[in-house]
Amino acid sequence: MGIETPGLRESKKRETRQLISDHATRLFIEQGFEQTTIAEIAAAARVAKKTVTNYFPRKEDLALDHHEQFTASLARAVAGRAEGESALAALRREFDAALEARDPVAGFAGPAFARMIAESPTLTARLRDLHDQREEALAGALAEAAPSPTIAPRAAAALLTAAERLLFERIQELTLAGRTNDEIAVEVAPEATHAFDLLEASLGDFAVAGAEAEA
Template identity: 75%
Template sequence: MGLRESKKQETRQLISDCATRLFIEQGFEQTTITEIAAAARVAKKTVTNYFPRKEDLALDHHEAFTGGLARAVTEREPGEEPLAAVGRTFRAALLDHSPVVGFTGIAFARMIADSPTLTARLRELHDQREEALAAALTAAAPDSVPAIAPLSGAALIAAADRLLFRRIQELTLAGRTNDEIEATLLPEADHLRALLAAALADDPTAMTW
């Protein structure tokens, strides 16, 4: 990374950090772009250049989030089934306490829960995550597979994924530590994965390619 690009990344991170602090202190709806720009000591235009949507300042990992399930499929090991790749990727993120799967800390989780705007935006991002997964599964499916098969597989996986994300957020708001959440979610994730495997096994065209 060159000096110019490094500087841009530093500025972006500074703006994001200042915005997050203000959102937590004041609430998302109550905080303005002008206040964020002043806190970061940059022009208001600079903030909007880096973050066209105010919600993106709070949900800064949105690109990694929306593309995460799809990447698990497209970057899976040779011969690895899509469901196995998704499960392996989620388990690694869970053990890493990644914010992409919901580990945000109680203050951040409360900020999202208290904001109708962010709650709605998070639903949109989950929808985009499912759409990206459906596209990846469709691209990976052989021509003989019915078009509905990868779409139904994506819908089932995305539903389980949303549930696990919600569980992490709920446990975070309940005051559980990340290690406690990990211990709770590991068997729950295994249970969901078994349910998905059984459901998809009933349709031999769904996810065995």
């Protein structure tokens, strides 16, 4: 009898999780999020209902299965900023890269997916909650980078995530209008530049990596 290694077990778990997510997304798009049941998803994926809820405790997470990556994305960009780079510059650079890559985390999820979210009050509310969680995570990262005064990291996070949220919603809006990803990227690029430029005066030198060590 062969021994299943931890690596193989983890690989199987990832495959099962992806299988469930793929079937759930297909059913949500075909039938609507609110109308699709966990039992239908389990049957489509050929797993038990309990397996579905073990991997996805919330039904919304079956649709928004990149939620952990999404909520951590801004904080991770700030934590990984280069020496001498401000938080604003790091987020601007990361957004430009996401735009170039047509990254789903930035909003490039395709018309069917965007429509699924727009037509579901539950998913719309959950997405708002994820934006709020992303702001909280960013505020935590900024508090480590620039802890004083206490209100500053939260104020900076509110301003930065407002710009990021606006750009995400803009990409979704253009997607629903029938524009291609390439067309969206061309239109959003100068809009993103303008949005970040508006923050430059107030946050251009906020949370610069290495600044505290030099002080």
